[in-house]
Amino acid sequence: MTHDPGRAGEQRRDLASALKDLRRASGLSGERLAVRCGMSQSKISRIENGRVLPSVVDVQQILSGLGVDDDLARELLALASVANAEYEDVRSSVRRGLHLRQRELAALEAGATHIRYFLPAMPSGLLQTPEYMRTAMSPPVDPADGDVSQAISLKLGRQAVLYDQDKNFDFLLTESAVRWRLCEPLVMATQLDRLVSLSHLPNVTIGIVPLSAQVADAPFHTFTVYGAKLVTIELFTGRLVLRDPKDIDHYRALFDFFRVESVDGDPARSMLGRWADEFRRAA
Template identity: 65%
Template structure:
């Protein structure tokens, strides 16, 4: 049985006409997407094997997608819908649903309730599986680079909803830093001048933190760059984000973290990192900048 023409498949009742981005409901959207793709395939008369051939995918991948065990990328969904010749309205609706399903929001309030140390284990797992990590840091030094004193100041925020027991989290964060010495992994940390000079701690602690950045930048698998305010930039440094290879990007906000898996979102952040990287100081220039900032923190105040 051949696939019906585009007009033969109508939008499914289980899929909303308008999809709004609500990251906390991404799990439900993932299951709705799986059911919709499975129902569309069955309505077309195609077997999973024939659909897999048309999409140039394995049959097992099609099965995992339809059962909700594998999250398809937006590109995967687009390939399936093209193979099924769905109508334009259904196509747009399911692609929007796929974008929502590929977005996850981790609420900082939930992290505090669970215990901040769980977050450190999640990060350690991401760092353990990735081989090339890129960190864009417009406001603060990130955990892998922090001294214990800076770390405690960064985690012990005096405002809600971020307040929580940080003792175990600090210990696990320090343990995570061992990954920097794994020669099979590459790290690139790009800080703005604001992140370097933002006085989160007392000046001596800030000076020690910058000295640590200089020291870590000499590791063969670690690059630390600085975006100085003197550079002409056409893009503002809006968010902290981390790229794990080309598979996942996390974006930090005041109230939580957004996890993006859509290849288009990842490619956009790769381009952003490259844009700022090309306009930054690296190597000896970066180290000279950091040492000068450290000396400024140590300069006696009147």
């Protein structure tokens, strides 16, 4: 069986159907299987009917309750892992409309109370100034054909969520992300000033991992953890969404690992201010 994150919806249906067929073949009722798995009968029913997406742990419990052989269990666990992931390539996002992506992100931010952003490449859209944002959304290689102006307007509108005191935002940036010369020096200086300003919000933490820190792992890619619900991973060619609790726990632990080597508060503001002054002198 081929596991393709781009077919996650279809594979969710395959998984639900396979679990239902296995239970029926075993002769167990949904109620008896629920007892064996330590789940409710209603959850078993919702999983088999495709109304609830089971985590990898859920599938492991069901397969153990059914006494499935190791080879089949590995196949279905692999399917469960992919079913808990979604992938959308950049071109698909552009075809649907860049503005729709901004509305999706706004919905994710509205539905979470604690969001962690790991940013090894550049500041998140929530932190960007309009000038920096326009450059970031107009890459010279394979540029997007969508309505960039409308997307920028919506992205700037999303920034209001930072002032919602019922939410907490942790932004962790590498020094490289902050100092990468994406724009002209004065635009870069203004962008760093923006980071300093936002760092004073009581519900916003902006941490910097300096190049001088010795870190025993590499910052491979940008990711965002939305509470305990899901993780999004940004790639050059698209976005991967993970929903399995094990994946979410892994990325929360990874965020904490890098945060140990970061600085925030006044030390971070001091570094940002110094770098902003360097850009102003360069201008």
